[in-house]
Structures are given as C-alpha cells and as structure tokens.
Amino acid sequence: MIGPAAGKTDGMSRAVRFDQYGDVDVLRIEDVEPPRPAADQVLVEVVAAGINPGEISIRTGLLHDRWPATFPSGEGSDFAGRVVEVGGSVTGFAVGDEVLGWSDRRSSHADHVVVPADHLTHKPLALDWIRAGGLFVAGVTAYAAVRAVQPAAGETVVVSGAAGGVGSIAVQLARNAGAHVVGIASEANAAWLRSVGVTPVAYGDDLANRLRTAYPAGFDAFIDTYGNGYVDLAVDLGVDPARIDTIIDYPAAAKAGAKTEGSAAGSDAEILAFLAGEVAWGRILLPIAAVYPLEAIKDAYTELAARHTRGKIVLATGLRTPLS
Known part of the structure; x- marks a missing residue:
C-alpha cells in the first residue's frame, strides 16, 4: 500500500469550469490546486478524457430537474491516465499504474482527477490512451x-x-x-x-x-x-x-x-474492464471522430453538438495546440 503522501503533485492543475447554464461560451479553463485523495480515493493525472452529449444537456440546463448543476461546476466523466497518488486504504492501485475510469463529480476535463478506487480499472497494454479516455460513458x-x-x-x-x-x-x-x-x-x-x-x-x-x-x-x-x-x-x-x-x-x-x-445502470468497474478488453483486442471497434487539446474544449463541444460524428470525440490534455 502506498500512503497518501506518495506521488504528491506540485504546482497548479488546469480544469474546465462554468458558472451558469449556457452554450459553449460559458466554458472556461482555470488554474486550480490539484485535488488530494481521501483514504479510499486515487489521484490520476489525466492523459485523455471523452466528451458526451449528456454533458451538453447538463451544461445548458436541459437536465436541471434530473441532474442539477451547482456552480461553479466542473465537467466530464470519462478519463484515462496515470496514478500519481493513492489514499491510505487503497490496495488495488499504485503510483505509475495506467488506468481508465470515471468521475461522478463532473471533474475529468482537467489535468488531474480524484475518484474512488472502485471507479477505476487497469488499462490494458494494447489499449491506446485516446480510446481508453473516451470509453466509459x-x-x-x-x-x-x-x-x-x-x-x-x-x-x-x-x-x-x-x-x-x-x-x-x-x-x-x-x-x-x-x-x-x-x-x-x-x-x-x-x-x-x-x-x-x-x-x-x-x-x-x-x-x-x-x-x-x-x-x-x-x-x-x-x-x-x-x-x-x-x-x-x-x-x-x-x-x-x-x-x-x-x-x-x-x-x-x-x-x-x-x-x-x-x-x-452500467457504471461498474468490472463492466468497464470487460469493455476495455474487448476494444483492446479488436472485438469491438471504437471509432474516434476527433481529438482536441483541452484548450479547444469549445470547439470540441461545437462539433459534438452537430450530432453527425462517427464514434467519440476525445480531449487529450497533453496537447497544447489543435490537431490539423
């Protein structure tokens, strides 16, 4: 077991935020303190994170009655990345592990995300980062x-x-x-x-x-x-x-x-592990429509909102300029 101080991340972390319901113009990226994991949580440095139509509906307020936002709100569920810190009671993951998982707190569109250990599964070696980051939802x-x-x-x-x-x-x-x-x-x-x-x-x-x-x-x-x-x-x-x-x-x-x-109904680490294996070994193909850097999140959601994409649009947090 690795204690809560192991793998501590210094410096600031970028995270997507919005303060009111609206279109893509309400989105911004701000510098925040990296989150710290509680005893049963894991801190992950995000490599890739998917975007989803439901996030548009939440951000525009269409799902307020079902899933109301509290402001300032973060955004994002899907992610894949590397473990940088684990809580004191976590035994299944260690610093450096490559993982994919999900956040229930609208927080994966960021450089770092902290989630309960049971929201993670190990990334198969044969599964690339982009598909891993866009798989969960x-x-x-x-x-x-x-x-x-x-x-x-x-x-x-x-x-x-x-x-x-x-x-x-x-x-x-x-x-x-x-x-x-x-x-x-x-x-x-x-x-x-x-x-x-x-x-x-x-x-x-x-x-x-x-x-x-x-x-x-x-x-x-x-x-x-x-x-x-x-x-x-x-x-x-x-x-x-x-x-x-x-x-x-x-x-x-x-x-x-x-x-x-x-x-x-499907939010379960064993189901995610099964799907990751199916994609890793080619039994399911996960088409990628586009990959955007975090800074281009407005462009990514604009493309998604057109509803004509084949497969997933994914944010790659390590990219600093839009892909050609």
Whole structure:
C-alpha cells in the first residue's frame, strides 16, 4: 500500500469550469490546486478524457430537474491516465499504474482527477490512451442498453444513432451476442456499419415503411440512442415495449412503458474492464471522430453538438495546440 503522501503533485492543475447554464461560451479553463485523495480515493493525472452529449444537456440546463448543476461546476466523466497518488486504504492501485475510469463529480476535463478506487480499472497494454479516455460513458451506456433488451442469437435488433458514440458500441455488442443488427444512421456511415457486420438503413422519409418492407418478419428489440421519435417508431413497428430501451427520450419511454437503462445502470468497474478488453483486442471497434487539446474544449463541444460524428470525440490534455 502506498500512503497518501506518495506521488504528491506540485504546482497548479488546469480544469474546465462554468458558472451558469449556457452554450459553449460559458466554458472556461482555470488554474486550480490539484485535488488530494481521501483514504479510499486515487489521484490520476489525466492523459485523455471523452466528451458526451449528456454533458451538453447538463451544461445548458436541459437536465436541471434530473441532474442539477451547482456552480461553479466542473465537467466530464470519462478519463484515462496515470496514478500519481493513492489514499491510505487503497490496495488495488499504485503510483505509475495506467488506468481508465470515471468521475461522478463532473471533474475529468482537467489535468488531474480524484475518484474512488472502485471507479477505476487497469488499462490494458494494447489499449491506446485516446480510446481508453473516451470509453466509459459510451461503453457502459451501450452495455446497459443492450443488456436491457437481451438480444439472442438469430434475433433482429434495431439501433438508432448507430454510428454515434453509444450506438457504434451497442451495434457491436448486439452483433457479438449473435443478433442480426440493423443500424439507423446517415448514408455516410453505411460503409462503416457494414464493416462491423451491421446492416445500415438511412434515416429520413418513410423510414417505418422501408423497415417493414426490408424485414417483413418484424423486429425483436430496439435500442434508441438518438431520441427524436425513435421510441414511437419502435412501438409502431410492433416491438414489445419491454424490449425497447432509450438512453435519451425519457418522456416517450414513460408513455410507451419502455426501458431507460443507460450509464447509471452500467457504471461498474468490472463492466468497464470487460469493455476495455474487448476494444483492446479488436472485438469491438471504437471509432474516434476527433481529438482536441483541452484548450479547444469549445470547439470540441461545437462539433459534438452537430450530432453527425462517427464514434467519440476525445480531449487529450497533453496537447497544447489543435490537431490539423
């Protein structure tokens, strides 16, 4: 065991902050004292951290009733990095360990983050930093959504937003369960979906009839990662509400009796470790849409808000200028 003084970090640490609800203009980066771990916590120097659509909804106040912000607020859940200090009761991690994990305190968009030891897992050597840093939210959300609808071999499962951060993982988890997966996405993502064994269907006009024509036997389950009417579509297609899961459209789920299992249901270090191994060894591909330095966080969220990315956008805290 390494005591609380081991690996102490000197100097200041950068962290993203905002003082009120709003668009990207409310975000700023400020210098703060590095956090110190309590007895059951670990201090990690962040190498990479993912950004997620839910963070936009929190920052703009759309989820105030569900997850209210207190100001000044930090930001970010996903991260990967190196352990620099551990609390006195921590036994599973040591200074220098490469880890990935999550923060429940909106604090991973920073140079340093402190979290309970049970929010971490060791990073596989074969897993690169960028994918490790962007895995948690999308990965465990996809895992929980797929688990909620319980796809079986030979069944047909539909996933909306199939090329996004969550959708791109969900389609592969369902495929790995033996299901035939239909992915709703733009035409631009059709080739990628085919490359991972998913049948693409373009969103747009007459979608319900196009799906019925292509699959007259019907559908066994539906995972909605996008919102905007897809729960209603699943019901219209005759999917049992017990096998519909949405990670975003809570009112539609309540109306239909569908499920809303997502990141909260999947937030578990063992699940994260499983997903890290699947990505490390290529059983799940995690596409990276873009990588930004921490200083370009406004640009990163502007791109994410357009909702046309394939896979994840990730912040790399060691970068000091935007990537070309």
